[in-house]
Amino acid sequence: MNNISFNKFYRKFNILSLVLIITSLIFLIIKGLNYGVDFKGGTLIELRTNDKTNNISMIRDSFNQMNLGDVSVKKFGNETDFIVKFEKQNSNDPEFIKNIQNKLSSSIGDVDFRRVENVGPKVSSELLKSGIIAISLSLAAMLLYIWIRFEWQFSLGAILAIFHDVIITLGIFSIFSLEINLSIVAAVLTIVGYSMNDTVVIFDRVRENLRKYSDIKIYELTNISINETLSRTIITSVTTLLALLSIYLFGGEILKGFSLAMILGVIFGTYSSIYIANPVLVALNVSQRTIVKEEKD
C-alpha cells in the first residue's frame, strides 16, 4: 500500500487553489469568455481552398470587403482549411451564404464551404440560457444526490471541489481565449460528473474508515483513505486521459476544444477530490459522531 503524506500539503495546495480560483474569476469577470457563434450569434464558415497560396490575410481581406462586421480567420488543421467567423447573420436573405461564396470565388478562386453555421441573436441567447440552466441543474442534482447519500459536511466538500474544477477550467478557457461552444457545455457537465465520481470514491472510503477507527483523527484518516484509494484514482485518471488524448490528437479539429476541456477537467477533478474535498472534512472536524448521529436518526 502507498503511504504518502498528502495531508501535509493540504494548506499549501489550498492556497494554490485559492490563487488559481481568484485568477480565474478575475479573468472571467474582466476578460470574459470567448463565445462562439452558438452563444454569440453570427456566422461560422469552414472552408477549403484549392489554391495552396491562399493565406489568412488574403482570405481576411476578401471577407472584409463584404461588410460582414468583425471578421476572424483562423487555420483549421490542414494547410488549405480555414475557419472564418463574423458577426453578421442574415435570416431574411436566403441567398446570404450563396452570395458570399460567389464573391469569394471571384476574388481568391474556387472555395469549398465544408461547414456553415449561422445562428440568429434570438437563438444564440436561448442556447446560452439553456446551457447555463443545464450546468446549474446538474450541480443542483449532484448536490441533491450527495445530500441524500452523505452527511452535509461531505456534500459541502464535494460541491466545493466541483466548483473549483469548473471555475478553473473556464478560467483557463478565458485566459487563452479558447472558444466556448455547445460542446464545451457538454464537456463541463461531464467534468462535473467525473469530479463527483472521483470525490465519491474517496468519501465512501473515508466514511468506511470513520466507522472502523474511532481513535484516528480526521486529519490522519483522510490521508489513509486517499492512500487506500490512490491506485484506483491514478489508474482511472490514466485510462480516461488516454482515451481523451486519443480524441484530442486524432479526433479531428471539431473535437479539439471539447477534449481539451475534458482533459483539464479530469486533471483538476482528480486533484480536487484529494486537495479540496478532503481538507473540507478536516476543517469541519468530521468525526465518527458525525456519521453515527446521522445513521441513528
Added chain:
Amino acid sequence: MLYFSKLRIISVIIFTIIFSYFALSNFTKLDDRFFSKNINLGLDLQGGSYLLLEIDNRPVITQRLQAKIIELKRYFKEKEISLKNFSLNGDTIAFEAQEQDLEQVSKLLNDKESDINQYYQSYKSHEFDVIENNNLFNLNYSRYGLVLLKNASLDQAIEIVRRRVDEVGTNEPNILKRGNDRILVELPGLDDPNRIKSLLGKTANLTFQFISQNSEESFGTEKLSFEDDNREAIVSKRIILSGDNLVDAKPTMNSQTNETVVSFSLDRVGAKKFGKATSTGVGKQLAIILDGKIISAPTVREPIVGGSGQISGNFTFQSATDLALLLRSGALPAPLNIIEERTVGPDLGQDSIDAGILSLIIGFLLVIIFMIYKYRAFGLIANLALITNLFLLIGILTLFEATLTLPGIAGIILTVGMAVDANVLIFERIKEETKNEKNPIIAFDAGYTKSRTTILDANITTLIAAFILFFMGSGPVKGFSVTLGVGILTTLFSVYFIARLLTSLYVVKNKEKEQLL
C-alpha cells in the same frame, strides 16, 4: 457469491451474442439480412442541413384583426346596435358604443355563449380580452387566442414547408414543430441547401391585379416595384385572382416567343373570375404579383376563359421550375425566417467519421495495453468486459436506431476510458482483502460486495449529468449524452455479469496459486 448458475451463464451469453449481432449488422452490407436496423448517422457525420425557421406572425395577426373589425361591424349591425369610431391601434381593436347599448354590447362580448368572441371551455378563456372604459371598448387577443392563432398558422406553414421540401425530392427529410412559432427542418445528405433555403424563404403569395390608369397613388391603389428592375407601377388593390385558385403550375416553353414561361391552370371558381375580369379588362395591363413584387404585367388582348394561362418574366428554366413548384405547393400563411442554420458538407462528414473511428481504435488500444500491463490476467478479463461493453453499447444504439453524432463518438471513447473504473475499483478492493484473507474465493467475493455501493454512487453521478444533458442539449450534444448514458448501463452489465463470470471461473480454477492478482 462467485457462483453462477448455468441458466444465468447461458442467458448472459445469449444476451451478449444478440447485441453483438445488432452491433455488427451495421457493418455488413447484405440486403437480405435478418436484422435490418442501423444506427442513424447525425447530420454532422453524414452531411446535410439543419434549418430552424421562425414564422413572423405579425402580418397574420394584423390581417385577422382587420377581418375581425369587418365581422364586428356586420354582427352588431344585424343586432341593430350602432357602433362608431372603429380603429386598429397596434394590436388593439377600439370602438365606441352608445350609452343605452353599453350593457348589451358588453354582454354579447363577454357571454360564454358569445358568437362574436368565442369562448374556449378547455382554456377557460375567450378569444379576445375585452376592456371597457366608459363607452369605449378595447379588444385584444387573449393569451390563448394568440396561442390558437399561432398554432393554426404553424400547422398550415408546416404543411406547405413539407410540400416544398418533398417537391425538391431530398431523401428522408425531417420536419418538426418547435414551440408554437418554429419549424425544424433536417435535410440529411443534402449537398447544397441554397435552393431549399430560397424556396422556404418565399411566402409565394401570388395575385393578379390590374395596373391603374392613374399616375398618382390614391385610395384603392398601391405603388409596387418590378421584380427584376427598379421600375414602379401603380396597381389597383382589387385582387382579381389569387394563388389559392391555382390547381397546377409547370414550367413550359412558349413556342412563339421561345421563352421559358410558367403555365398554370385554375379551378372552376378561379376560371370564372379570371374570365370575367379579362373580358371587361381588354386592353388593360394585368400585373402578376408575387410577394409584393410585380413579375410581369402583360396587356390583356382577349378574354381568357379556358381556365389556364401563362406567366412570363425573364425566367431561366431553373427559376421557372422553382416558381411553378412554389405555386403548386401553395402560399405560406406568413413569412418564414431562417434563424439558425447548420450545414455540413458530405466530405467533412466522412472526415469526421474517419477521425472518430481512428481515435476510438487508438484510445481503445491504449486502454487495453495499459490494463494488461497493470493487471495481467485480470487486465485481460477487464478488456474482454470492455470489448463486450462496446458491442453492447453499439448494439443498443442500433436496436433503438439512435442517432450517432461526432460528440456521440467522443462519448463512446470516453466510455471506454471510464468503463474500466468499475473493474479497477473491484480489483483494488480485492487486493486489499487478500492481505487479511487467505482464501481467495472469500477475498474475491468480499472485493465485489464491498465495492458495490461505491461503484453505484460513482456511476449514478455520471448518469445524472448525462440525463440533464439529454433534456437540455440539442443536436450533436444530445448524441453525446445518449452514448454516455447508455455506456454507463452497459458498463455496469459488463462488469457485473461478464467480468464477474470470467473472474469467478479464473479464481476457482487457480485457487491454489499464490497471489492471484
